[in-house]
Amino acid sequence: MTAGTIALLVIVALVVIAGFWAIGAYNGFVRLRNLVQEAWRQIDVELHRRHDLIPNLVETVKGYAAHERGVFDEVTRARAAATGAGSSPAAQAQQENALTQALGHLFAVAENYPVLRASENFQQLQAELTNTEDRIAAGRRFYNANVRMLNTKVESFPSNVIAGAFHFARAEYFEIEDPAVRAVPTVEFGTGTPTDTP
Template identity: 70%
Template sequence: MDLIILLVIAVPLLVLLWGVVIYNGLVRLRNLVQESWRQIDVELHRRHDLIPNLVETVQGYAAHERQVLESVTAARAAALTPASGPAEQAANEDMLSQALGRLLAVAEAYPQLRASENFLQLQTELATTEDRIAAGRRFYNANVRELNTRVEQVPSNIVAGMFGFTRAEYFETDDVARAVPRVDFGGRTV
């Protein structure tokens, strides 16, 4: 009789403990995804802040390249607009990357611009920021993968469904943005 009472008490306690452990794990993963997205957001803002200086520098040397300069400005404005999620943000950033690629290609035609210390510094900062964004994207997507796996796997999907945990969106770029533009400034490849 005592064994039955012990089982009646122990089994629900174990199930409750199991649920708490899974819930806490899901909360931890959700917070990691949010934190890693904030890190990407910081780097995206840094990138967006560098672009006006880069455009202004190029404009000083290549004023008649108005269409390219305007496309970069428009793409930056779109990227600064709050997105509904990582997928929309990635699409906006892809447009910006393509516009920047065209801007850097235009810069190849201007030897004085290629020699400008300000332009070279901005280009180096932009490349460093792009590397940070790529690293942040890998970290974020790894956390998203882990959360999504937990949300879908049995038995944690039961707890996830009960408490409203959902899959997170990946932050992915398209194939055009993945190809890093190669720019050659008179023997100095960037």
């Protein structure tokens, strides 16, 4: 074999290896993009469930506190905005944050009515909403983990070459502000029981 033939074989081998790597990188991007989309669809299902529970919750509270019209209007407007958002995860998160704040006001109203809080219907709706919120939080963690993997691959060299060539872009995180998570717990030494600050 001549030196020219060996050089040609080495070049062909490198091209074949690069081709296999490019195919693998492309398929990896497709897999990650599909995981992100699937995770978002799971969150979307839970968000719809949350949106469907809210009118029943509002009607239940209305039965006991009909004069709290401003709070009901706030929740209704926030729910309408959240159900109509449907654009990007960041925009949806912003609408969900507004809805969470409005629901906080609704639950603050409910605190003033012990008979309402004792109502079986209210307790059941509150439990269903809490379970839905838990599923949304779990779905958000799964979605954001997939987004992180995709974004890392989009930005890392040399896979960013494939991302640019085939228009794979960064995905948006879905971050909902949860005041309960960010609240600083305080301890009252008189009772020895931790409480959350509002």
